[in-house]
Amino acid sequence: MTEPFEPKITAFVCNWCTYAGADLTGTSRIKYQSNVRVLRLPCTGRIDFMLLAKAFARGADGIIISGCHPNDCHYTSGNYHARRRWMIYRNLMDFMGIDTQRITFSWVSAAEGAKWAELVNEVTTGIRAMGPYAEYKELANAGVE
Amino acid sequence: MDLREKAKQLLESGEVKAVLGFEPGTHGTRRPAFARSAARSEKLTFDGEQNLASYVTRKEVKRLGRVALAAKPDTLRALLQLMAERQIKEQDVLPLIEDGAGQVSELAGAEAIEQHLALSPKELKPEDRALLDRLGKMTRQERWDFWQGELARCVKCYACRSSCPMCYCEHCTMDCNRPQWVPVPSHALGNLEYHMTRAMHLAGRCVECGDCGRACPVGIPVHLLTFNAEESVHAQFGQRAGASSKLDYALSTFRPDDKETFIR
Numbered sequence: 341m342t343e344p345f346e347p348k349i350t351a352f353v354c355n356w357c358t359y360a361g362a363d364l365t366g367t368s369r370i371k372y373q374s375n376v377r378v379l380r381l382p383c384t385g386r387i388d389f390m391l392l393a394k395a396f397a398r399g400a401d402g403i404i405i406s407g408c409h410p411n412d413c414h415y416t417s418g419n420y421h422a423r424r425r426w427m428i429y430r431n432l433m434d435f436m437g438i439d440t441q442r443i444t445f446s447w448v449s450a451a452e453g454a455k456w457a458e459l460v461n462e463v464t465t466g467i468r469a470m471g472p473y474a475e476y477k478e479l480a481n482a483g484v485e
Numbered sequence: 486m487d488l489r490e491k492a493k494q495l496l497e498s499g500e501v502k503a504v505l506g507f508e509p510g511t512h513g514t515r516r517p518a519f520a521r522s523a524a525r526s527e528k529l530t531f532d533g534e535q536n537l538a539s540y541v542t543r544k545e546v547k548r549l550g551r552v553a554l555a556a557k558p559d560t561l562r563a564l565l566q567l568m569a570e571r572q573i574k575e576q577d578v579l580p581l582i583e584d585g586a587g588q589v590s591e592l593a594g595a596e597a598i599e600q601h602l603a604l605s606p607k608e609l610k611p612e613d614r615a616l617l618d619r620l621g622k623m624t625r626q627e628r629w630d631f632w633q634g635e636l637a638r639c640v641k642c643y644a645c646r647s648s649c650p651m652c653y654c655e656h657c658t659m660d661c662n663r664p665q666w667v668p669v670p671s672h673a674l675g676n677l678e679y680h681m682t683r684a685m686h687l688a689g690r691c692v693e694c695g696d697c698g699r700a701c702p703v704g705i706p707v708h709l710l711t712f713n714a715e716e717s718v719h720a721q722f723g724q725r726a727g728a729s730s731k732l733d734y735a736l737s738t739f740r741p742d743d744k745e746t747f748i749r
Binding site: 389390393394397410411417420421423424425426427428429430431432433434435436437438439440444445446447459475479480482 | 625626627628629658667672674681684685688714717737743745747
């Protein structure tokens, strides 16, 4: 008797836009799937690519990264820097054979509660269809009895 | 004037404190050599594969004073990038270049280096180009299998880090154990994370000399990872590391109109 697969989604969000946006989703009583674990960081510029590697290593099946829309950054330019970093990161991950479909980037502002719910639902459904990220889990558990 | 004569002249006049070149090693190999006196410069040769720019940021070399070094185009690019990153000063190094006839000449100053490099555009080795093309044609799954197969041989000796002229940090993330970002043993996960981190930290800074791949004792083409990161910087932001001594680091600057296709 095995339970159906429920994906674990880690969301790295910025404090000022997406976290507030996700808050709005709640206060607006919009229902969305509960597979997402939200991690709040000061800014998308703070989201080091190594955090994503850690998330996958600790069993995440999918990752959402979300922050302020361009021009709306609380720190003026954090999201612009983050955007550049992800432009390089995504190509490199693809080159190394990591499934970039499991990493979703988005801009969700503090007023876009509905967009957040929609995003989480869409990503969760997508990852559920893809199944667990077995390759990476195998890697993380290699040699561990 | 060949390298020996040049080194002798520079050392005798006191213009430089040391000359970096190569000397014959065992089994017909070449090893890097530091000549600090005219007498020691007798064995110096120009032909060696290593990128000698990786030495000029070392504390013990900086302490010597101004050094001259045998430089290939990749070495020159590395020197320019180090100047751009303010790790060395223009006046601290004197690159020596060799022309087709074996004549050695000096390239004093960043401007001279830039002008010299403008004559020889950067080209990847045909075998690297071929492997990059092969990887580009693979599916994601095949690429994953390829890299897992390659990285399984990695013993985490960090030769790729040591050989890299741009890996000069005194405190490397790999040595950080609070938190322990990357597992220390040569474990499948740690190997992947190490090489991923190395490539990301070199994106926009790699001069594509390929010395990391050459240094790898088990023959993993690790240089392709940094090449990929560097090529995508070039393709998307239009700049190439090592082109000038006044280059902004691609990932610490931005343009509001940077174009991507994947952010929703």
